[in-house]
Amino acid sequence: MTDTVNIGGVVLKKTAALAPMAGVADRAYRLMCREYGACYTVSEMVSAKGICYSDRKTAELCTVTDGERPMAVQLFGSEPEFMAEAVDIVLRYEPDIIDINMGCPVPKVVNTGAGSALMKNIDLASAITEAAVKAAGKTPVTVKFRSGWNSDTINAAEFAKAIENTGAAAITVHGRTRDQFYSGTSDPGVIKAVKSAVKIPVIGSGDVTDLLSCIKMYEETGCDLVMIGRGSYGNPFVFREIDSWFNGEQYSPPDIEEKMQVMLRHIRLILSLSEKSEEMAMHEARKHAAWYMNGYYGSAKFRGRCYQLSSYEEAVRLSEEFIELQHRHNTQKKR
Ligand SMILES: Cc1cc2nc3c(=O)[nH]c(=O)nc-3n(C[C@H](O)[C@H](O)[C@H](O)COP(=O)(O)O)c2cc1C
Missing domain, CATH: 1.10.1200 (Non-ribosomal Peptide Synthetase Peptidyl Carrier Protein; Chain A)
Structure with missing residues (x-):
């Protein structure tokens, strides 16, 4: 039987999850990947402030259909009050989990103090998470972040501990710094350090593209769940390959x-x-x-x-x- 991981009462198969990817992992993509065995999906990031000010695109971005579950809606923002209000609105769509983005590297997001800019301000990151946890009630809140802002300020383990103290149910770490954007390689050592620093489940993200790299991520970091982003481009089969292996089933690649x-x-x-x-x-x-x-x-x-x-x-x-x-x-x- 496949192992499971429990995120605040949401039980996930310990296989591989689909990473949130703005502009890529939309509803159609999430449905395809879930069907092929992704154990968990996350929405594209949604602006907390945007949700509070207009509901024009909210329904489209926050709706969770049964085929995508278990699914998180991901929010980004830099103000605890807006985050709390946005969580309250998002709860109407009954996501299984609410995830907060503290890893996005793009200037448009970082310049507002959100995304990975929060890794430079642990107190504000904690206040935002605390506000979300309070507003979310029974719905688990998780936070996704990077190894740090740049190679001189790798602080993922310290950051993780602070986030855990706010009542977050799990964290996801992408082993690149903000300055790396998507270049170079993701550092599994950082994910391992985060895993040793906290008791809540840790999801590992970065450079997993197939069964072998998935097993390597589990073994090298001790993480509780592996997340796949770019490796699933045109390749929902990657989830079938991993799911089959964990179920002890034969896998044959698609022709x-x-x-x-x-x-x-x-x-x-x-x-x-x-x-x-x-x-x-x-x-x-x-x-x-x-x-x-x-x-x-x-x-x-x-x-x-x-x-x-x-x-x-x-x-x-x-x-x-x-x-x-x-x-x-x-x-x-x-x-
Ligand atoms: C096109 C693209 C969009 C992304 N959008 C998001 C996002 O909205 N929220 C988020 O937390 N991470 C986002 N990410 C980061 C991924 O979730 C993931 O952590 C990162 O790509 C590393 O994993 P990979 O090597 O498996 O792709 C995005 C990545 C890509 C390539």
């Missing part, structure tokens, strides 16, 4: 036909969940289509063509052409 079928289903899901016209929604689908083609013969040219797609029919034709190309290439290789 090109299955990959293209899943790509088309992902596109159909994007189109069906979007309120935009097919052409506009296809703009959203383009990058996903391109990712499903990664790593194959001739994929660079086809990925370029994905970025021109403006209808579902075109995507079907492109996938057929791509499959044919792979078969032709494989036959030539055998000769």
Whole structure:
């Protein structure tokens, strides 16, 4: 039987969770990954202040559908009062968990004192978390952050302890500093140090792309759960691979036909969940289509063509052409 981890009463299979990714891991993406075995999903980050001032996009961003559960809604902000009010509003959508983003590196967020800027202000980070915990009542509150602001100020373990003291139910650590953004490598040593510093569950994030790197993350850091972000681009199968292994089941990777079928289903899901016209929604689908083609013969040219797609029919034709190309290439290789 697979192990579990308990986050404030929410019991998760100890396999792999889908990381929050603004502009990527939207509802369609989360549904696909959950279906393929991600044990937990997190929404794209939502501005706490934005929620308090207007509810125009709130419903779209905070709605939690059954297929995505267990799911957290992630908030970012730099003021405890707005955070508390936003939590109160988000609770109407009944998320399983509320997560607070203290790791986002982008200037637009950091310049407001939110995201990873909070790693430079432990007192404010604690006050924000405390306000959220109080407002959330029985719903667990978790916090996601990085190893530190820069390589001279790695303070994840100290930060984690302070966050634990506010009543947070778990934390997620991405082993890069803010200054690294997404370059270089994620440091598993920092995640290990955080794990030794706190008693609440620790979720490890950074550079997990397959079963081997997932097992490595569990073994090297002792973390309670592994989270996968970019490794799931065009690859919900990564969750099936990990889930199968933990269930002691045989896993066979998808062939090109299955990959293209899943790509088309992902596109159909994007189109069906979007309120935009097919052409506009296809703009959203383009990058996903391109990712499903990664790593194959001739994929660079086809990925370029994905970025021109403006209808579902075109995507079907492109996938057929791509499959044919792979078969032709494989036959030539055998000769
Ligand atoms: C495009 C993109 C968007 C992201 N958006 C968020 C976000 O909204 N909230 C968050 O906490 N982390 C966000 N992250 C960070 C990821 O959750 C994750 O911690 C990071 O990418 C490292 O994991 P990976 O190597 O598995 O991708 C984002 C990452 C990427 C690449």
